Amino acid sequence: MRKFSIWIVAALVVTTSACKKDSDSSSAPLEAKTVNDINSNPADNGGYAMYFNLTTGTTVAAADSNSTKWDIAFRTTTIKINSGTSGPGTAAAQIVSTGFDDLIEAPAEGYATDSDAGYAIPTGANKGWYTYTGAAASGPQHAILPIAGKTIVVKTANGKYAKIQIVSYYKGNPNITTAEFADLTTRSLGGYYTIRYMIQADGSRKLQ
Amino acid sequence: MLKQLYYIVPAMLCCYLNASAQQAVPDTASRESLDEVVVTATRTPRSIKNVPVPVTVIGQDKIERIGALRLNEVLTEQVGLQIISNHGTGLQLQGLSSDYILILIDGEPVIGRTAGTLDLTRLAVGNIQRIEIVKGPSSSLYGSEAMGGVINIITKKMPAAYTGQLRARIRRYNTVDVTAEASKQNDRWGWYLFANRLSTNGYYTTDSISKAMPAYTAWTINPKLQFKISRSVELTLNTRFYIEEQKNNQGVQETGGLHLLKERTRNTDVNISPVLTYKPDDRNRLQVRNYLTAYQTKTTIDYQPENTLYDESFFRQLFNRTEAQYDRSFSDAHTSTLGIGNIIETVEATRYDDGNKLTQQYIFGQHQWMPSKQFNMVAGFRYDRHNQYSDRLSPKLALRWNINRRLWVQASAGGGYKAPDFRQLLLNFTNPVAGYSVFGTSVVAAGIARLQADGQISSLYMDAATIQNIKAESSVAFNASVAYNPFTRLNVQLNLFRNNINDLIDTRPIALKTNGQNVFSYFNYNKVFTQGLEFQTSYSLPFGLQLSAAYQYLDAKDVTVWDNIKAGKVYYRDAATNVDKKVKRQDYGGLYNRSKHSGNIKLMYDNARFHYNISVRGIYRGRFGYGGDVNSNALLDDPAEYADGYTVWNVSAQQFFNKLTIEAGMNNLFKATNTYDPLLAGRQWYIGAALRFVKNTRQQTGKQG
Numbered sequence: 055m056r057k058f059s060i061w062i063v064a065a066l067v068v069t070t071s072a073c074k075k076d077s078d079s080s081s082a083p084l085e086a087k088t089v090n091d092i093n094s095n096p097a098d099n100g101g102y103a104m105y106f107n108l109t110t111g112t113t114v115a116a117a118d119s120n121s122t123k124w125d126i127a128f129r130t131t132t133i134k135i136n137s138g139t140s141g142p143g144t145a146a147a148q149i150v151s152t153g154f155d156d157l158i159e160a161p162a163e164g165y166a167t168d169s170d171a172g173y174a175i176p177t178g179a180n181k182g183w184y185t186y187t188g189a190a191a192s193g194p195q196h197a198i199l200p201i202a203g204k205t206i207v208v209k210t211a212n213g214k215y216a217k218i219q220i221v222s223y224y225k226g227n228p229n230i231t232t233a234e235f236a237d238l239t240t241r242s243l244g245g246y247y248t249i250r251y252m253i254q255a256d257g258s259r260k261l262q
Numbered sequence: 263m264l265k266q267l268y269y270i271v272p273a274m275l276c277c278y279l280n281a282s283a284q285q286a287v288p289d290t291a292s293r294e295s296l297d298e299v300v301v302t303a304t305r306t307p308r309s310i311k312n313v314p315v316p317v318t319v320i321g322q323d324k325i326e327r328i329g330a331l332r333l334n335e336v337l338t339e340q341v342g343l344q345i346i347s348n349h350g351t352g353l354q355l356q357g358l359s360s361d362y363i364l365i366l367i368d369g370e371p372v373i374g375r376t377a378g379t380l381d382l383t384r385l386a387v388g389n390i391q392r393i394e395i396v397k398g399p400s401s402s403l404y405g406s407e408a409m410g411g412v413i414n415i416i417t418k419k420m421p422a423a424y425t426g427q428l429r430a431r432i433r434r435y436n437t438v439d440v441t442a443e444a445s446k447q448n449d450r451w452g453w454y455l456f457a458n459r460l461s462t463n464g465y466y467t468t469d470s471i472s473k474a475m476p477a478y479t480a481w482t483i484n485p486k487l488q489f490k491i492s493r494s495v496e497l498t499l500n501t502r503f504y505i506e507e508q509k510n511n512q513g514v515q516e517t518g519g520l521h522l523l524k525e526r527t528r529n530t531d532v533n534i535s536p537v538l539t540y541k542p543d544d545r546n547r548l549q550v551r552n553y554l555t556a557y558q559t560k561t562t563i564d565y566q567p568e569n570t571l572y573d574e575s576f577f578r579q580l581f582n583r584t585e586a587q588y589d590r591s592f593s594d595a596h597t598s599t600l601g602i603g604n605i606i607e608t609v610e611a612t613r614y615d616d617g618n619k620l621t622q623q624y625i626f627g628q629h630q631w632m633p634s635k636q637f638n639m640v641a642g643f644r645y646d647r648h649n650q651y652s653d654r655l656s657p658k659l660a661l662r663w664n665i666n667r668r669l670w671v672q673a674s675a676g677g678g679y680k681a682p683d684f685r686q687l688l689l690n691f692t693n694p695v696a697g698y699s700v701f702g703t704s705v706v707a708a709g710i711a712r713l714q715a716d717g718q719i720s721s722l723y724m725d726a727a728t729i730q731n732i733k734a735e736s737s738v739a740f741n742a743s744v745a746y747n748p749f750t751r752l753n754v755q756l757n758l759f760r761n762n763i764n765d766l767i768d769t770r771p772i773a774l775k776t777n778g779q780n781v782f783s784y785f786n787y788n789k790v791f792t793q794g795l796e797f798q799t800s801y802s803l804p805f806g807l808q809l810s811a812a813y814q815y816l817d818a819k820d821v822t823v824w825d826n827i828k829a830g831k832v833y834y835r836d837a838a839t840n841v842d843k844k845v846k847r848q849d850y851g852g853l854y855n856r857s858k859h860s861g862n863i864k865l866m867y868d869n870a871r872f873h874y875n876i877s878v879r880g881i882y883r884g885r886f887g888y889g890g891d892v893n894s895n896a897l898l899d900d901p902a903e904y905a906d907g908y909t910v911w912n913v914s915a916q917q918f919f920n921k922l923t924i925e926a927g928m929n930n931l932f933k934a935t936n937t938y939d940p941l942l943a944g945r946q947w948y949i950g951a952a953l954r955f956v957k958n959t960r961q962q963t964g965k966q967g
Contacts, residue, residue: 180896200894
């Protein structure tokens with residue numbers, strides 16, 4: 055299944071690049087994909103995180119959590135990478151302070167795996183990918199908001215580089231400046247990730 | 263300078279008025295003139311014309327004229343000074359916050375800060391003869407905290423005749439302020455006694471459980487004694503006692519819902535300062551001073567209506583400074599100053615270990631050179647050695663050139679510093695709910711060792727032993743001014759300033775605990791700058807009218823953030839699309855709580871014939887970042903992250919009868935409000951009366967000056 059989909063992606067890459075007239079670029083610009091509402095709430099997932107395969111762009115059943123079928127997993131605000139203490143894989147990741155669109159090449163160094171010392175994607179407000187507004191004097195209170203300009207870079211177990219932007223932590227990717235979002239009674243459910251990501255199939259660090 | 267003139271003209275008018283109606287009391291009347299003597303800028307009495315740093319003087323008349331009760335009400339009407347509410351009523355000067363501003367009473371520092379803020383409402387103004395404000399760093403003379411500037415409160419002198427005053431003011435919110443003072447200077451000795459009681463119900467500015475200004479009652483007692491031991495030796499004893507009882511309500515969200523709390527705070531503040539002055543001749547002066555001050559605050563919070571304890575905290579600080587200063591004039595052109603001092607400080611607080619003793623020794627030197635009336639120069643330094651942080655050298659160089667009668671320029675450069683505060687040195691705190699720990703740099707090694715012994719440390723990010731010798735936060739600053747009075751009635755002054763502040767102290771994680779939480783300590787790492795210009799002008803109109811206007815432009819930025827923005831590395835999240843975009847340079851608003859534009863306009867009227875005055879003042883504060891973030895980048899760059907600007911209009915009037923002064927006024931006439939400025943109360947009227955007496959002198963009333 056997984057190999058099959060890699061072939062599909064590869065075929066797509068080949069066909070799209072074939073269509074392009076550019077002779078100087080070996081591959082066409084990669085396409086950023088958006089996946090909406092990945093439910094990371096353990097209560098909805100039989101107590102598990104939600105596992106995700108970046109190559110196929112689909113979620114992976116919790117039964118396969120002890121396999122290399124997944125790259126990244128979401129469990130409320132914690133993001134795990136299939137490595138070390140989180141899974142049997144050898145994936146690694148880091149957060150870089152460059153906007154998703156501006157990050158055109160994955161860093162060569164600086165990747166970490168999940169371990170006892172902590173997750174590769176640090177957890178906690180203002181430590182990794184999100185901030186927590188608490189009892190803010192203005193704006194939405196008690197909201198988990200992704201920090202602007204933070205991009206997660208993942209090196210998958212099969213050596214592919216991918217970049218991920220956490221777009222939203224709330225169901226339906228709502229506009230957070232609305233009164234509806236500010237009101238805790240009308241705010242959409244939390245724990246629903248919307249992510250935007252791009253994966254380079256050819257093994258290079260190029261993410262464009 | 264302009265500022266002076268701007269007070270001088272009404273002051274002179276009033277003096278004229280006094281002179282015609284009665285005889286002014288010498289000494290108590292602060293009659294400012296161009297030759298006014300100031301002491302703060304050089305720690306020696308010196309004509310304001312020959313001081314090469316920006317100095318502003320606010321006289322007693324001015325303070326009384328605007329009906330001010332506390333220091334914040336006086337300072338808020340000065341350009342470039344911004345009153346900021348943050349753990350008390352603090353001050354901001356040249357964009358630097360309360361932590362970086364030294365407040366002195368007769369040259370001795372006021373202690374007792376909460377989160378860096380020295381609450382200006384603790385300082386009564388009835389005993390003030392004048393306030394001297396020196397902008398720019400003066401650490402070369404005063405050491406720590408004199409980074410943004412120095413506010414020196416000069417208390418009243420003792421007049422030759424037995425003089426006294428009773429004054430009462432009533433204001434909205436059941437605010438009652440009563441002052442009594444009396445003094446006399448005899449041949450060999452003199453005395454001064456000041457007592458003030460202020461009580462208020464406080465007020466709410468928002469629909470909240472807590473009052474923005476709590477109800478409080480405060481007593482200030484300021485007795486002073488002076489002895490002439492011999493022709494050349496004088497001993498003075500200045501004391502001040504302050505006690506304040508505060509009450510407020512709070513609410514806490516608990517599992518059972520919102521629980522009402524009652525908060526009671528008691529602040530006490532004692533200053534005792536004997537000064538021995540030996541002045542054998544006009545060329546030599548030796549002063550030995552000892553200043554002992556104790557500040558204490560205790561807060562008790564009880565559940566209501568049960569009256570059971572919710573929380574209790576205290577903070578006690580004891581500060582003793584012994585200092586000797588020798589001034590020598592070699593000729594009219596050269597004056598040298600040399601001083602040494604020793605400070606012992608102890609602090610006890612809820613979250614600190616016991617037995618904290620801080621000691622500091624310092625030496626300072628200064629040379630003033632005045633080759634002619636046109637030109638003068640001051641060069642100075644101070645070296646501080648402290649037992650808890652690195653040594654520190656603060657230099658200063660200042661020049662002034664009086665080009666002609668109508669034009670002068672001055673320029674100064676200096677270093678300022680602020681010592682790490684107690685929290686940064688001594689805090690030993692573990693959050694009982696979240697489980698993280700914070701250690702001050704003086705206790706971090708022991709704290710980590712203790713946690714390691716308890717098996718609570720999972721991994722160290724760095725060696726705790728290397729985290730020591732934290733440096734003071736320091737600055738290098740430049741000030742330049744030019745003043746011009748093209749004709750007698752008009753004055754114009756322009757000041758430019760730039761402060762480069764390094765080694766700002768902030769927390770960083772140093773270890774991971776087994777509970778997944780971090781251990782934090784304090785490091786020097788941040789840099790900011792503030793720069794701007796200040797423009798002041800005053801114009802004397804006919805018929806006793808005086809118009810003045812002032813404006814400050816301020817630009818205060820975090821250097822790292824600014825560099826990253828310039829490099830295109832800072833993003834914001836577009837709310838409509840949830841896409842990250844780069845922050846544009848022009849969108850970065852800099853540090854929070856700084857208004858780019860601020861200023862004031864004042865119209866003063868003095869009627870010499872019927873002995874009254876009226877003043878109308880408009881104080882403008884431009885929009886400022888309130889500290890919130892709407893676009894997920896934790897910096898000030900979106901219009902919604904600003905609080906609106908506002909203008910407060912105040913009107914006041916005084917009518918002088920023989921011994922009696924009647925005063926009335928209205929503060930915040932047009933009810934300016936701002937969610938992010940809790941000190942903006944509604945419209946506040948006041949009325950008051952003062953009765954003066956001078957024994958054995960006929961026709962004495964006053965010093966409306």
